Amino acid sequence: MTTKHEASYLSEEEQQKLLEKYDPEAGTRKLTGLLGYIAFFGLLAFSLFQLYTAVFGVFTAQIQRTVHLGFALSLIFLLFPANRKKRQKGKLQVAWYDLIFSILSIGVGAYWPLRFEELVMSVGRLEPLDFAVGLTAIVLVLEATRRTVGLPIMIIALLFMLYGLFGSYMPGFLSHRGLTLERMVQTMFFTTEGILGTPLAVSSTxxxxxxxxxxxxxxxxxxxxxxxxxxxxxxxxxxxxxxxxxxxxxxxxxxxxxxxxxxxxxxxxxxxxxxxxxxxxxxxxxxxxxxxxxxxxxxxxxxxxxxxxxxxxxxxxxxxxxxxxxxxxxxxxxxxxxxxxxxxxxxxxxxxxxxxxxxxxxxxxxxxxxxxxxxxxxxxxxxxxxxxxxxxxxxxxxxxxxxxxxxxxxxxxxxxxxxxxxxxxxxxxxxxxxxxxxxxxxxxxxxxxxxxxxxxxxxxxxxxxxxxxxxxxxxxxxxxxxxxxxxxxxxxxxxxxxxxxxxxxxxxxxxxxxxxxxxxxxxxxxxxxxxxxxxxxxxxxxxxxxxxxxxxxxxxxxxxxxxLSPEMLMINTSWGEIVWVVLTAMIGMIAIGAGVIGHWMRNMHWLERITACIVGLLLIYPETISDITGLVMFGALLALQYLWKQDKGGGNAFQDKSEADYPKVK
Structure with missing residues (x-):
């Protein structure tokens, strides 16, 4: 059911073009053939895995999070092109390196489940294979982030990593002794303080x-x-x-x-x-x-x-x-x-x-x-x-x-x-x-x-x-x-x-x-x-x-x-106080709205607009004196608006334009 109002609504195709232009998450490939089936059933398996763990309980932290990460990374490299502007249609759009990245992502996701006991018993010591997998995981995460949510967050993560590696060269209070590359890889993928940390834990549940x-x-x-x-x-x-x-x-x-x-x-x-x-x-x-x-x-x-x-x-x-x-x-x-x-x-x-x-x-x-x-x-x-x-x-x-x-x-x-x-x-x-x-x-x-x-x-x-x-x-x-x-x-x-x-x-x-x-x-x-x-x-x-x-x-x-006043968040407040906070704040928003737009019962002079915004701030701030002051000033402004609106004979000095000056829309 839709409104009967006739308007030039955007088609689904036009909506998709806008999404792809402004939302990196929307720039996915339209896969067909074998790869289309692989992506479809991969996404389905991803959801079924999450539902299974939600119903029967999550796995150990490292396993739950790496499997979640492995699903996500492998599917990202299939569905999100390296360059969205040059996206093609059909099977040819998936480059050979995307297939390699996707396969590597599956390996990263399976690494903790396959070697859980050995990794736990290693107590932070990395074998050459561990180091290679951990470094690969970091690179894949950064590239997947760039493809899905854009360059800014990837650059910020890289800058933080550089800070971790070269902190001993930083000035003043920013200086620290620095991390070795091996220590960084170990932290990022073989503990629950890096990639497998709290943010991914919340994502995976x-x-x-x-x-x-x-x-x-x-x-x-x-x-x-x-x-x-x-x-x-x-x-x-x-x-x-x-x-x-x-x-x-x-x-x-x-x-x-x-x-x-x-x-x-x-x-x-x-x-x-x-x-x-x-x-x-x-x-x-x-x-x-x-x-x-x-x-x-x-x-x-x-x-x-x-x-x-x-x-x-x-x-x-x-x-x-x-x-x-x-x-x-x-x-x-x-x-x-x-x-x-x-x-x-x-x-x-x-x-x-x-x-x-x-x-x-x-x-x-x-x-x-x-x-x-x-x-x-x-x-x-x-x-x-x-x-x-x-x-x-x-x-x-x-x-x-x-x-x-x-x-x-x-x-x-x-x-x-x-x-x-x-x-x-x-x-x-x-x-x-x-x-x-x-x-x-x-x-x-x-x-x-x-x-x-x-x-x-x-x-x-x-x-x-x-x-x-x-x-x-x-x-x-x-x-x-x-x-x-x-x-x-x-x-x-x-x-x-x-x-x-x-x-x-x-x-x-x-x-x-x-x-x-x-x-x-x-x-x-x-x-x-x-x-x-x-x-x-x-x-x-x-x-x-x-x-x-x-x-x-x-x-x-x-x-x-x-x-400044946590009462607005209903922290340590009674219901009576909450009702009062909401009531005065809503009145305050009326004053601020009128001040910003420049119209209430009639068009407002700039002095009235500034006063209205001040009144609004006083009322929004949940404090007794400010509320009383704001209510008194609000009442005065309301009276002025009403009285001058009724004065149709002599006009008023505070009104720059009458409502008649604005054309009615037919």
Missing amino acids: FIFLFLLFGAFLIRTGVGQYFNDLSIAIAGRSIGGPAKVAIFSSALQGTISGSSVANVVTSGAFTIPMMKNLGYKKEFAGAVEASASTGGQLMPPIMGAAAFLMVEFIGNGITYWDIAKAAAIPAILYFSGIWIMTHFEAKRLGLRGLTKEEMPSRKEVFGKVYLLIPIIAIILLLMSNITVTHAALYSIVISIIVGFINKDGGMKAVDIVHALVDGARTALAVAAATAAAGIIVGIVTKTGLGLKLANGLIDLAGGYLIPTLILTMIAALVLGMGSPTTANYVITSTIAAPAMILLGVPDLSAHLFVFYFGIIADITPPVALAAFAAAGVSGGEPIKTGIESSKLAIAAFIIPYIFV
């Missing part, structure tokens, strides 16, 4: 299953249902299509871990609707980009880095603790975008969809059962069962719901395709987490994390706010063009400890770097999600990125707030 859950959800038809449900709820309101984009993208974020993929799939439907209604190309693209990027911030299923956070923080914290803490910031993030699109629609005089352009609400709400798997996983995560079992049960529930859906629902063959799709999605995550393990291994062996944390504090003069600003800049720079997972690993091992040393709670510090790593996708000059949205809308990429950053202003403010 939790992350894979949740990606598989997302693949099964898509097969149930819930993706299209999100669009229909969003239109049914928000389509008739002022500027309806923009609000549809926000609502739909927030829901799509629960099944997609990629901002770019979310932009293209959801935006192919919502951006043409917004343009047809009268939104400018850049603004339409920005709405979709900012909303799609925020999908990774939205509980219950957040970005893959959120699962890493469980292991990195430790101290008995659960995934549900993280999802619960992220709830209020996520609500404020999407509320901010919603409010600003509403004020922009009012400023331009844009309407919502007509009754004729809407889908049948009766039909849409009659299929609300498609949301059962998402509701189920929320309840399961809230219970005392493990994250692994929560994902498993949710997969089973999604299969049942898929068969119930009579409108293009799931068939038996779709289960197989969902297993293949889930494994395909996991390839890039496995490569990125393996490369992140290299970084973590060097940080651990050299003590670089504590050194950089102390150096960061010294650079900030020992003050928290400058430390937060420097951390934000680091996360944004590292996040430009690199996956959130790798970004989080780097910043959480280097920058987060600096905040923790200054007394910031662990959860607040880790969520801070997590937020800015994600927002890098819409922050110019390298804003992949915004650029992809511009590709759909036909707008100017940099302008779309700037508009996206404006709409996502909450994401640049809220992390500072929850670091």
